[in-house]
Amino acid sequence: MPANLYFFFPYLLFSSFVWDCSGADFGGGSENLYVKLGSLLPTPVCSMPASTGYERSAAIRVVHRHGPCSSSSQPTKAAIQILLEDECRVNSLRSRISKRVLQGQTLLPAHDGRLVETGNYVVTIGFGTPKRDMTVVFDTGSDFTWIQCHPCAAYCYPQQDPIFDSSNSSSYLNVSCNSAECSQLKSTAGNAPGCSSSTCLYGIRYGDQSYSIGFFAHDTLTLTPSAVVPNFPFGCGQRNRGLFGKTAGVLGLGRGKLSLVSQTAQKFSRVFSYCLPSSPSSSTGFLKFGEEANYNSFKFTPLLTQPDAPSFYFLDMMGISVGGRKLGISPMVFSSAGTLIDSGTVITRLAPSAYSALRGAFRQYMSNYPSAEALSILDTCYDLTGYDTVTVPKITLQFRGGVDVNVKGILYGSSPSQICLAFAGNNAPDDVAIIGNKQQQTYQVVYDVARGRIGFGEAACT
Known part of the structure; x- marks a missing residue:
């Protein structure tokens, strides 16, 4: 880790646009x-289907993050709290679309800025070589993928899975500050998130003041044993705070250049699908990548x-x-x-x-x-x-x-x-x-x- 990394981090935390936020048969x-x-x-x-089909290529089991099927094993949230958080996400999402800015505040010059907490669904995927399983929120409203990385220690929120240690992955590589990819990150963000020594840094602040800051890097992403994505660009978070529950981070499924959808265009033809079960608290769905014959x-x-x-x-x-x-x-x-x-x-x-x-x-x-x-x-x-x-x-x-x-x-x-x-x-x-x-x-x-x-x-x- 560059010696001046933590010295640089506070400068990424600009005053951002913020909203005040505290199934069936x-x-x-x-x-x-x-x-x-x-x-x-x-x-x-947890009600598991007799035949999941998740073993098939690029099909991942989806569960609700607050339900009994989730490995995060969080207590069930009150309905009113989920609705309040949902309203915060919606307000923040609208503000980004309409580019509204409150007086005296500015948008954080980084990737997607919205609330990730609410009634989100999660999937478990692998990072690194050998792979380490991480449970992440999947989000069609975000482009950038990130997970918490060692050694964040005091700067990490509690998560269910062991925190990812990039030093144990033979395929991990930081992105150079002078590379075209770092420039792409800057271009997508609208402003340079920064550099530490020769390493490119990213910074994301969401609508409720949750945030993640760290190294922009590459590593192997394993969706399923037969669907492996080498050199996948993602954020290795060193300072992370907010309402992410016990998940390890966020999987971005938007249409931006750095999203999983765009990065796997050759492999999956920019096609993905999901099914969310009728009883999100007790049953499972799936997230799939690539085309299927039944889509006809x-x-x-x-x-x-x-x-x-x-x-x-x-x-x-x-x-x-x-x-x-x-x-x-x-x-x-x-x-x-x-x-x-x-x-x-x-x-x-x-x-x-x-x-x-x-x-x-x-x-x-x-x-x-x-x-x-x-x-x-x-x-x-x-x-x-x-x-x-x-x-x-x-x-x-x-x-x-x-x-x-x-x-x-x-x-x-x-x-x-x-x-x-x-x-x-x-x-x-x-x-x-x-x-x-x-x-x-x-x-x-x-x-x-x-x-x-x-x-x-x-x-x-x-």
């Missing part, structure tokens, strides 16, 4: 869903790009149906601010008028159930104490190309006395809409970046 007919209330509530038991049966909608946020995945949303009836919402409501799909956001956010229409129709269908107080950002809640099963209207999100996504994640809550509609309204019409991971559950969502499309396959991990 379904059945039913064509227009309704019958939801077992118990399937919405936390459980301490999927429904695809065009992948859009917003010039101010080229790493994000935008879709063209066209409408919403509730109980089989399309709501009278003008397509301009969806197109004016745009709609992105994000693996790290929990609750779907809609334009105020679109949410108002959805809420009104949903409340009409649910008028026979007793109402309850709002739960944080969720304002349509019910006291379902004493109910074993509830009937809810089917909600369908409609995208360009005739793609209809019949949402399974309709309800959210941690107590029978407060179960809520799992959608929220934006504060302003020009706030970007976001399709959260709650509404993506059980679908295999395919990100085909090379062909400019996103696909949906039903019942992939029920």
Whole structure:
């Protein structure tokens, strides 16, 4: 380690833009869903599928970071705390897209700057030679991959896996400060994160003041035994603080040049997919890389790009149906601010008028159930104490190309006395809409970046 590394680190921690932040079983007919209330509530038991298929090439098991299937074994978070953290992530994400800056504050000149905490899903992958398994958050809203590295000691947060020691990896190599790659890092960041002696450094601060700073390096990344990525660029974090739970870091699946998707373009053709299970606290899904034959049966909608946020995945949303009836919402409501799909956001956010229409129709269908107080950002809640099963209207999100996504994640809550509609309204019409991971559950969502499309396959991990 360069002798002056820790002397340099404080200068990376500029004042950044900040927001003040402190599954279900379904059945039913064509227009309704019958939801077992118990399937919405936390459980301490991990439900593993009899045949996982994770042994196949480039397929990795996905679990919820706060659920019993996670090796991090964190206590289950209160529903309201997850919602508060989710709102912080959304606010920070919007600020980056719209480039809003509060008076007296500046954006940190580094890679992606958003909250990683919330209802995130994790995967376990290997770093180094010989490989060391690390459990990381996977995030379509980030480009840069990083993990904590020895010797950070007092500058690391507690994690479940042993901290990665680069000196034990025969394939580890720091990136030179004068290299083209370091320049690429600077270009992507918008400003030079810095150098220590001849070693390139990176710096990331997220929206809640979490951060990671360290060496920009290369090493072997092992996704599965048959899917190995040599010389993968990543951050070897020496100073790391924040709400990352007990994970080792972040796996960036955005569209930027340094993301895993771009770095493995030749191997996996810039195609990946995931399936998030209907019961995130107790069951598992998967993350896959590369094309599959069954994608031919999927429904695809065009992948859009917003010039101010080229790493994000935008879709063209066209409408919403509730109980089989399309709501009278003008397509301009969806197109004016745009709609992105994000693996790290929990609750779907809609334009105020679109949410108002959805809420009104949903409340009409649910008028026979007793109402309850709002739960944080969720304002349509019910006291379902004493109910074993509830009937809810089917909600369908409609995208360009005739793609209809019949949402399974309709309800959210941690107590029978407060179960809520799992959608929220934006504060302003020009706030970007976001399709959260709650509404993506059980679908295999395919990100085909090379062909400019996103696909949906039903019942992939029920």
